[in-house]
Amino acid sequence: MFTSTVKEIMEKKGVTLRGLVGDSGVSKQTIINARSDSGISECRLSTLGRIASALEVPVKELFDGEYGPGEKEDSMWRKKA
Numbered sequence: 001m002f003t004s005t006v007k008e009i010m011e012k013k014g015v016t017l018r019g020l021v022g023d024s025g026v027s028k029q030t031i032i033n034a035r036s037d038s039g040i041s042e043c044r045l046s047t048l049g050r051i052a053s054a055l056e057v058p059v060k061e062l063f064d065g066e067y068g069p070g071e072k073e074d075s076m077w078r079k080k081a
Contacts, residue, residue: 003064004040006031009055024054034062 010020021028026047033039034051040063043051052059 001037002041003037004035004062005064006040006051006055006062007035009057009061010035013055015055020051020054024050026050026054 010016015023017028017031020026020031024031026034030043030047031051034043034048040048045059048059048062052062055062
């Protein structure tokens with residue numbers, strides 16, 4: 001499960017929704033989706049890259065990942081045999 005930090009970053013930097021739409025070129029609805037925990041996992045990496053660039057942060061700062069007991073961070077991305 002991913003937790004979005006987009007809203008917190010926007011608040012910390014004083015960026016408005018309208019400002020982020022203009023700076024990133026991403027639609028208002030997509031940014032609204034990226035600000036929600038359930039919506040950020042649906043965003044394309046290229047879209048997150050545009051949002052991160054506009055906010056001047058690395059993409060990985062836009063979300064926090066949670067892993068189950070005994071899972072390593074990178075195991076989430078490996079194909080299971």
